Structure formats: C-alpha cells, structure tokens
Amino acid sequence: MKTKFKIAACVLAATAITAGLFSFRDNSPTDYSKIPVEGEIVAELTAPPLVPKPIGNRAATKLIVNMEIKEIEGEMVDGVKYTYWTFGGSVPGSFIRTRVGDEVEFHLKNHPDNKLPHNIDLHAVTGPGGGATSSLVAPGHEKVFNFKTLNPGLYVYHCATAPVGMHIANGMYGLILVEPEGGLPPVDREYYVMQGDFYTKGKYGEQGLQPFDMDKAVKEDADYVVFNGKVGSITGDNSLTAKVGETVRIYMGNGGPNLVSSFHVIGEIFDKVHIEGGDMINKNVQTTLIPAGGAAIVEFKVDVPGTFIIVDHSIFRAFNKGAIGMLKVEGPADKKIYSGTTQEGIYLAEGGTIQNMPKVKNEPKIVVAKTLPQQLKAGKELFGGTCFACHQSEGQGIPSVFPPLAKSDYLNADPKRAIDAVLHGLSGEVKVNGKKFNNVMTSQNLTDEEIANTLTYVYDSWGNNKTRVTSAMVKAQRANSTPQSGGSH
Amino acid sequence: MFAIPKAKIILLLFSLLVTTSILAQDTKMVLIKRGAYVPLYGTTDKKTVEVQGFNVDVYPVTNAQFIAFLKKNPEYSRSKIKGLFAEKSYLAHWESDFNYGKNNLSNAPVTNVSWFVAKKYCECQGKRLPTMDEWEYVAMADEKRIDARIKESFNHYILSWYEKPKTYANPVGGTFKNYWGVYDMHGLVWEWTSDFNSIFLSGESRKDKDTDKNLFCGSASINATDLMNYAAFMRYGFRASLKAKYTTRNLGFRCAKDLK
Numbered sequence: 001m002k003t004k005f006k007i008a009a010c011v012l013a014a015t016a017i018t019a020g021l022f023s024f025r026d027n028s029p030t031d032y033s034k035i036p037v038e039g040e041i042v043a044e045l046t047a048p049p050l051v052p053k054p055i056g057n058r059a060a061t062k063l064i065v066n067m068e069i070k071e072i073e074g075e076m077v078d079g080v081k082y083t084y085w086t087f088g089g090s091v092p093g094s095f096i097r098t099r100v101g102d103e104v105e106f107h108l109k110n111h112p113d114n115k116l117p118h119n120i121d122l123h124a125v126t127g128p129g130g131g132a133t134s135s136l137v138a139p140g141h142e143k144v145f146n147f148k149t150l151n152p153g154l155y156v157y158h159c160a161t162a163p164v165g166m167h168i169a170n171g172m173y174g175l176i177l178v179e180p181e182g183g184l185p186p187v188d189r190e191y192y193v194m195q196g197d198f199y200t201k202g203k204y205g206e207q208g209l210q211p212f213d214m215d216k217a218v219k220e221d222a223d224y225v226v227f228n229g230k231v232g233s234i235t236g237d238n239s240l241t242a243k244v245g246e247t248v249r250i251y252m253g254n255g256g257p258n259l260v261s262s263f264h265v266i267g268e269i270f271d272k273v274h275i276e277g278g279d280m281i282n283k284n285v286q287t288t289l290i291p292a293g294g295a296a297i298v299e300f301k302v303d304v305p306g307t308f309i310i311v312d313h314s315i316f317r318a319f320n321k322g323a324i325g326m327l328k329v330e331g332p333a334d335k336k337i338y339s340g341t342t343q344e345g346i347y348l349a350e351g352g353t354i355q356n357m358p359k360v361k362n363e364p365k366i367v368v369a370k371t372l373p374q375q376l377k378a379g380k381e382l383f384g385g386t387c388f389a390c391h392q393s394e395g396q397g398i399p400s401v402f403p404p405l406a407k408s409d410y411l412n413a414d415p416k417r418a419i420d421a422v423l424h425g426l427s428g429e430v431k432v433n434g435k436k437f438n439n440v441m442t443s444q445n446l447t448d449e450e451i452a453n454t455l456t457y458v459y460d461s462w463g464n465n466k467t468r469v470t471s472a473m474v475k476a477q478r479a480n481s482t483p484q485s486g487g488s489h
Numbered sequence: 490m491f492a493i494p495k496a497k498i499i500l501l502l503f504s505l506l507v508t509t510s511i512l513a514q515d516t517k518m519v520l521i522k523r524g525a526y527v528p529l530y531g532t533t534d535k536k537t538v539e540v541q542g543f544n545v546d547v548y549p550v551t552n553a554q555f556i557a558f559l560k561k562n563p564e565y566s567r568s569k570i571k572g573l574f575a576e577k578s579y580l581a582h583w584e585s586d587f588n589y590g591k592n593n594l595s596n597a598p599v600t601n602v603s604w605f606v607a608k609k610y611c612e613c614q615g616k617r618l619p620t621m622d623e624w625e626y627v628a629m630a631d632e633k634r635i636d637a638r639i640k641e642s643f644n645h646y647i648l649s650w651y652e653k654p655k656t657y658a659n660p661v662g663g664t665f666k667n668y669w670g671v672y673d674m675h676g677l678v679w680e681w682t683s684d685f686n687s688i689f690l691s692g693e694s695r696k697d698k699d700t701d702k703n704l705f706c707g708s709a710s711i712n713a714t715d716l717m718n719y720a721a722f723m724r725y726g727f728r729a730s731l732k733a734k735y736t737t738r739n740l741g742f743r744c745a746k747d748l749k
Contacts, residue, residue: 073654083652112578112738115651115679116723117730138730139737140578140601162722211645211652214719 030181032150035101037062043104045094048192048228049240051251052097055179060101067094068109069118069137069159069172073209076198076224077231077322078384081209084229085118085159085170091229092194092255093157093174098124100152100178105144106131112140117161122147123293124155124176132160152180154277154295156253165257169199169217171229173255175295187299188246194253195261195290195312195323196229197222204321205385220258224322225312231322231385234310236393242302244331247271249299256292262313263288263296265327267306272299287313302329304338307398324389341400344438370453372460372468379457382450387458390441395462401439403432406462415455415467419477422451448474516554516614518544518746519670526626526636529721540626545619546743548598548661548672549680550610552589555599558610559587565606572734575603579736596660598678598741604733607681611744618683619745621728625721628675630668638721647675647720657739681742685728 040062044052070089076082087093098104108120117138121130125147128134134145159172175194199217200210204224216223227234234240242248254261264287273285274297282288290296302308310325311318318324333340370378384393387405391397395405405411410432411418420426425443429436446454448471455469523542559566566586570579580601584590589599602610604618611617619627631637638644650656657678664676674680731740 071654083654112581113655115727115739117727136730138727138732138735139739141730141735141737162726163719166719209652211649214648 032060032101033148035060037101037103040064042066043096043098045088045096046192047088047090047094048092048194049234051095051177051190051192054186054190055097055099055183057182058099060099060103062105063098063102064105064107065096066107066109067096067120068111069114070111071114071116075230076200076210076226077205079207079381080200080202080205080385082198082200083170083209083211085116085167085172087120087157087159087172087174091171091173091196092192092253093172095174095192095251096157096176098149098176098178099183100149100180102149102178103146104149105146106135107142107144108135108137109142110137110139114139118159118167118172119143119161120157121160122155122157122176124149124151124153124157124178126150129160130157136161149178152178152279154178154251154253154274154297156255156293156295158255158293165217166212166214168255168257169197169212171196171255173253175251175253177251184249184297187249189240189242189248191240191248191250193227193234193240193250193310193325194255195225195227195259195263196255197257197259198224198226200224205382207381217257222259222317222321225259225317226322227310227325232324232388232393234325236326236388239307239326239328240310241328241330244302244305244329244334247299247301248327249297251295251297252290253295254290254292258292259312259314259317260292261290261323263290263298264311264313265298265300266309266311268300268302268308268327270298270300273297302327304334305329305331306338319389344436370449372456375453375456375468376460378450379453379455379460382446382454383457386444386446387454395458397432400435400437403430403435403437403439405458406464407433408464409433411458412465412467415459415469415473416477418455418458419451419469419474422446422455423474423478448478516550516744517547519547520748521545521623521627521669521671524626524635526622526629528622528625529725538622540622542748543619543623544746544748545623545627545669545671546616546745547670549678549741549743550599550607551596551661552583552593552599553595555602555610556587556589558613562609562613565609570606574605574734575736576734579603579606581736582738594658594660596662597658598661598673600657600678600738600741601736602681602740602742603736604681604685604731607742608683610742614744616744616746618681618742621682621684621687623745624674624680624682625724627667627669627671630671630674632665632667635668644720648723650676651723657741678739678741679724679727679737681740682728685731686733 038059038061041064043063043065046052067087069087071083071085072089073081074084084091110118117136119132119135119137121132123130125131127147131145131147135143137143155176155178157174157176159167161167173194173196175192199213200223201213202210224231252263270285270288271283273282273288275282277295277297288296288298306329308327308329310327312323390402391405397404403410410430421441422444425441427440429438451474452469452471459465459467459469521543523540525537525539527537563569567580567583568586578601582593582601608618629636629638631640631643656676659677661677662672664673666672667674
C-alpha cells in the first residue's frame, strides 16, 4: 500500500513539474530588477493613433521620458468645445515605449499657463502610487523620478491628483508599453487607440464650450464615449489603414473614468488577444473586455478589402455617444472569403415594422427664422453629430450598406420624402443612383428646426439641388404623414 | 540747456512715484467680522474653526502696486532677488525689473511672485498674508450669503474658472463683489496664504495622518461626492503642490490686517 502510494505521488509530482515547466516556458525566470542597463536614450513619444518604433532586440537602457502637461481647449464633436487636460497635448496622452529592465528617468513638466497641479500614476511602475507620490507638480514646474520596468505588458498611466476622477475624465490618461526581451513579434501595422467617457453639462451635441459635469460623472451617465478623445478621431480621413494580407496590431487602452469597453471590430476576428495587456494570449476572439484603467493588445490579419468599423459593442455608445472608429483596408477582394451579396429577393413576415426611437416630449421652442448661412452652419454640426456615422462625412455613404446623400437622385427627387425619412425612419429596398439598398434607418428624434437645418445642409452640399427646407415644411409633414416604407413607389 | 528737462524728468518721476505709492497705500480694506466655520479639510472630525475679526484687501495686489513696492525695495526686483526667496520664473512675464511691459495691465493682479516676496510686500504695508482659514472663510461667501458653499451655482462658478484660459491677464474687480465687499476670491487667480503648506505638503504627511488622507488619491474620490468638495479640492491640491519660493502664472496674493 505504502509503496504504491509513494510511486503514485512521485508520478503525480513529476507530471505536475513537467506541466508546470511547459506552461510557464515563456515566462523566463529572469529577475529584471537585476539586469544592467547600457547607455542612455531619449524616448520617442507619439500622439495617437501612432506608436513609436519597436524596441527590437536592443539591450535595457536608461530611457529619458519628457512629458509635458497642457490644459487645452479642443473639439469633442463639430461645434462642441471642451477643455482637455492632457499628457503631451493629446487625448490619450503620448505613447511611451520601453522594454523590460529599462531604467526610466521620468520628467513631468507642468506648463506655466496651466491652472492646476498634476501628477502621474503609471501602472507599469512598482512603487508607491505608481509614481504619483513623487510627481505632484505645480504649474510652471518639473518633477523627476526614476523607475525600473520589471514586468512586460501594456499599461495605463493617468493623473492621480485630487479630484482624481475629474483629472481622468478630462483626458489625463495614456499607455506605456513594456516590451519583453527581444521585443514583440513584428507586424505590418501598429496603432494606438484608447477609449474614454466624457461628461458634459449639455447633452450630446449641445453646442459651445461644454464644462465638465461632476454630477453626471458620479452617476456614470456619460454624454460621450469616444476613441482617442473626440468623436470621429479615427473615422473618415483619419481612419486607420491597412492593405489586404497585412497583420494589424492595436494597442487598445481604456482610460475610463467609469465605463468598461466591449471592444470589437465589425467584420474581423482577433487572431490574438493579449488579455488585459499581459502575457496570456487568447486566440480567435470576437469581442474583448477592456476594464477602465486597463488595456489589451489585439492582433488580426486583414484578408479582404473594405471599411471595418471599430466599436465599443455596448452598442448604444457606438451609434449614439461616439464610440466608433474605422479601419480602411485596400487590396484585391477574395470572393471565397467574402462574396458580397449573391442573391436578393422579397421576404415578408409579420416583422418589417419600422423602428422608432422613444420620443421625449420637448417644450415647444420659439422658432427663429434663420438665414441660409445660419441654417447651413447648424445643419453641418447636426450632420456631424447624427448622420455621418452611416452616410459618411462627404455624404458618400457606404457601398451596398448605407446609401449616399451626395448627388443623390433619390434625395433630390422629393424633399417631402426626405423629411419623412428623417421623421419616421425608412426601411426596405430603395434605389439610389442606380444601386439598390435594403437596410433600416431609424427615426431621428430631432426638432422641426433641426431637421430643416440638417436637410438644408445636405441639399446644399455635394452636388445636390440646393432645396431649402424650412421648419414649416417639416411641421407640415409631421402633421399629415404616417410612417412609409421606402420602396412604395 | 539740459537742466530743465532733467528737472522735469525728476519731477515727473517723483510725481509718478508719489501717485503710485499713494495708490499702493490706498488699497481698500474691508472688515471681516468674527465668525466660525467648518473647513472642508485640515481639521480632524470636522470641528468648527473660529475666525477672529480682521481686515482684508478688497482686491488682489496689482502690477502697478507691486512696482511701487519694488522701487522702494529694489533687492526684491527680478535681477536682484536671491534664489532662496524666489525661483527663476519670478516675474518672468514682466519686461524688466521695474516695468511690467505692454502685455500686462497695470491693474491686473501681479502673479509669478513667491510666498517670501508676497509676505514681505504685505509687511511693508503694515499688513500680513491672510491665513488659510481666513482666506477660506472670506471665500465661502457669494453676493448675499456668508456661506454659499452648498449652493450649486456658486460651486459651478468656481469650477468653471478652471476651464477659462488666461484669466490672470484680466483686471482686478472684474468678478463678483461678495457679501463682505471683497472681489476676486474666485475667477481671477489663485492666492497665497500665510500657512499654505500646513496640510498635504510632503509625501509623509499624506500617509501618516488620517485627516490628510482625505486629500489623496483613492480616499479623495470616496469622499468627494459633491461639488462643494470638488471646488475645494482644487484649492487644497494646488496649495499642496507649492513651495514657498515657487512662482506661477496663475498665483497672486492679497493682504490682511489684524483689528486694532
């Protein structure tokens, strides 16, 4: 009995050791606190969506980081100004790239025109406050502290000056990458994206300089959830780009302050995810969760051309609060991987009703007759906040998904029909400029005046027929029309 | 031939000196009556702090007033000041030692001054810097009430200042007149107090005392759930980041005086 038990125990132990060795094979037991550094270099810092050059196989070194804090006014979405507090002048702050074993000499500089003291807590730091206790710096001053990077991974940094929530909510966060020895495997494209939630006095899209709203922040009731500090920072002309066959790596962080991100790229599957920015790699992931104050490294090969939409799949944030980005992939199509539409027909069931947004009863506002330039300006801002996500910044739409508004025969043929579409939504097949579309547009919860301004702007842009839409026209349509389907004629 | 213009210049300079020094001495003060208040931070278990009656300047000290002081005390001018008492950015936005230049208004608050020099200035006027309790006591008043700290719009006003750039260039007296008749406690510049570093200064004090923990990091976010605290946090946080020789572009001062 006894011997049998002993043997069993031995076998068990041996298996455990082998298994252990096997699974931790990548976790080399090097004590990075002991490895020496060679030379000294000044760190390259980049604003999003760019990242500094990979560290490759350079030795650990003394790395000097010069980070300047600036309080600046920026634009959240067209016509909405916001005072951002930034590390390096951008939200998120400058990307810092180091390797494990580096000795970082961190210079934190607070611009003389700033009003407030700030500090920095880097999650890559082993030490009190992540550096925060050593870096509180008054405007017009500089603090220096040193740390050694002991753990490879992708880490968030942020300001930790009281009131911490407010400093983070105003944009004071960024990423620091600590590469393993020898560097991460090379890829074709690397990008830096970070999500953040913003709380403004006015609701989404309300014009003018919007102050931070502490009450909403405490209630976690965000007005904006955005990538890289503002709505549309990585859409349209600013989209991320790649070519068919390339591998894309996104260093994806979440500054918060409150919300956790359900990060997803529509039409792609992440081949690899460094979960929470650490060593563990998960494969074939659709959506990865990124905690506030956390990060992930995602990698995927792009196989077919097209525009891939980057979202927080907590989806109302994407379509109503700004959490939308784009990756434009160019190159030859591969019909085996994705064919496009091969057949289309009619199917009728009891469904097919038009989606309606819940309507909020607004106080009737006094309608002020606007001049054409005023209408156009207001319309452009509304377009940028409401319509562009589908119809795109130049009204070009997305082929076979969202119809174009530019030089649109459908639009120019009938303004009343256009008003109805905005009022009540539109679904079913429509033919625009000779191409068929079959999708659903939701009813837009806008006032008569807002609809008039938006449509006037659309009609005045991109080669349309300059129809001027008035509030009265919208009012009339609202009064006498019922929801219609697009293909009724 | 040269005598007349010279005399004229001297006369002119003299009269200028007289007027500016008159202006300097002419700084209006108002009486702050004795009272008590519960400061947001700096006391254990939220005890009431008594504030004795005192006089305080109606406005922060201006560029013009500060020049008059420097002319009497040239050892405090930009080129003469000892590094111990003010760092290099001392009056850095001025054109020269005794000239604030075209880009600064005569009646804008003087900023980029260190605590040492602010203290000296007040002493030369037979005054002193207000204590933090005195300053906070005066600053909690809005137009009508001695303590408006629970009023939402009052706190919004204070907080909105953080989002307005370059207010230091504005003339004094442009903000509201509070209950006591004092201007610019909020909305213009930060101000030195005599005991600005009495709490939350070093890393040590942050960790060692429970009361001070309120001001740091995690505990701050737990306790600061209302606007009133947020507005105050900013001031305490700012003061905590200072050293006596520091000067910053958004930091000025005003003087106070004991009652006789």
